[in-house]
Amino acid sequence: MKETSASYPKALLRSAALTLLLFGLFLLTNWKLSVKELMLSSPYFLVIYFMLFTVGKPNVVTYWxxxxQEKPEKxxxxxxxxxxxxxxxxxxxxxxPFKGSAGLFIxxxxxxxxxxxxxxxxALPVTWFDIVFVLLIVIPATSMSFGVGTSLPFNGSGFSNAMRLVIMISTVYSFNYIRNLPDVGFYPSFRWQSLFTALWVWLAFVGLVALLGYFGNFLNLDGHDLLSTEFAYEWVKDFVRIFVGTALFEELFLRGLLQNMLSKKxxxxxxxxxxxxxxxxxxxxxxxxxxxxxxxxxAWFPVLITVLVFIAAYLIEKQQAGIQGLYTSLAITSIFFGLVHFHSGSLLFVGLASIAGWAYGYTYMKTNSVFYAALVHALVNSSEFLFHI
Incomplete structure (x- = not known):
């Protein structure tokens, strides 16, 4: 308890520092907003992102x-x-906030x-009940609306919307604090080994897609001034938006929860x-x-990718001397991730998304961190300008 109490303030300070860093970027990208809008949105930005960066930290979880446990009703x-x-x-x-179906948000x-x-x-064992709970949370989250956007800031260039951020924070709280699910990994941390893993996985995936793009004629190497300040600024802004607004959300549910619990099951x-x-x-x-x-x-392409992914998982599982089942769950969640991208209208995209799902899931498995999986996810999405898909 003493050790937890001592590390608790440090965890809060690190979260505060990261929140302020992101807030600086927020101000930089929204300097044209009216003072009124900044005054209205800034406190919410600071509070919500501070909670996002804090809620999943192990010492914070242990502390609360x-x-x-003393008073569960809290x-x-x-x-x-x-x-x-x-x-x-x-x-x-x-x-x-009480208009239409959004009135049920509470x-x-x-x-x-x-x-x-x-x-x-x-904490254990994981049951199908837990996995059903994940689906019951994530499916409504993709369709729920307040009738107006909840972008943060409300009228400006934000990284995500307030509703999605609140859903992520609440989900981490529910599974970490109440369900006592270990190893969700939803907290920022800097580890050289994890960063190296994320970067080489990203480069390997981009290299593979570039090779396929060369033979499939969907490379797009023209028309980009990669060394210009304007390109760098727009790329960074787009990267942060994807990381916070899309990648963290998807990696939390697909890797931190679904793959995590399926692996345990x-x-x-x-x-x-x-x-x-x-x-x-x-x-x-x-x-x-x-x-x-x-x-x-x-129609053959997603079938081929599914066959290759599951064969790879099978061969790796057979070589495992210890715990077996991790790569089976990785294969299942990877193909699931790819197939839900059917809305793109491109089976090439669906197949590549399945391979990308393997990359994200592998990163999560090796780093035990949603944030590093989201880093690869955001880097991949930010590299789409290289391809015609």
Whole structure:
């Protein structure tokens, strides 16, 4: 307890420093905003991002979990604070948070906390109940709306929207503090080895796509002044927007939760071949169906990628002397990630997204960090200007 108490203030200071750094970039990219808009949005920016960078830190989790164990009913206070922050953000900008389906947001945010409290889940074992909970959180999150945007700032160039950030914070809180799920890895930290892993995975993926692009004629190396200040500024701004607004959200749910829990479920069962067979069969069918409806002439491509990914997972699993099942869950979540990109209308994109999913999941597996997986994700998305896909 003494060690946790001593490290707790340091964790808060690091989060504050990172928040201020991002706030500086926020001011730099929004200097044309009115003083009124900056005054209205800045406090919310600081509070929300501070919580985002703090909520998943292990020493912070340990510190507050001890308090929650004494009085479990306190668990609902934090989600209510988050709801209050989001609702007041909308109201100070002249919008009601109770319009249409958004009026149910309070129940949506409290649902996982109350559910885990009711079932009194402990750290292990992971059950299908947990995975269903993830899906029940993420699916509504992609369609819920307040009728107006919740961009932060409301009228300006933001990195994400307040609703999505609040959902991420609440989800980490629900699974880390209430469900007691270990190793979610949703906190910023600097480790040379993890950074090296993220960078070489990104370069390997871009190199592979560049090779395919060369033979497939979808490389796009013209028309970019890579050394110009304007390009660098726009690239950095775009990178941060993707990292915060897209990559962190997707990597939290797909890697920090889904892949994490599926790995635990498979390894604790001791029956990874069974999961591999069922996963392979299911995703072969889903890959073909996706190809059939999206682009019939290219229907073979997502099927081929699925076969290659699952074969790779199988061969690696067979070589594992210790824990088996990690690469099976990696294959399942990778193909799932690729197939949900069917909306792009391009099966080439779907197939490459599946390979990218492997890259992100592999990074998460090696670094145990959503932030480093999101780093690779953001770097990949920021490199799309190199390709015609």
């Amino acid at each position: 979990k001890e308090s929650l 668990a609902v206070i934090f989600p209510l604070i988050l709801i209050g922050v989001l609702y007041t953000y909308l109201m100070v900008h002249g919008h009601t 129940f949506y945010l409290l649902f996982p906390v109350l559910g885990f409290l009711a079932f009194q889940k402990t 498979i390894t604790q069962s001791g029956k990874w071949p069974m999961y591999w067979k069922w996963g392979f069969a299911l995703f072969i069918v889903l890959s073909f169906v996706t190809g059939y409806f999206v682009q019939l002439k290219m």
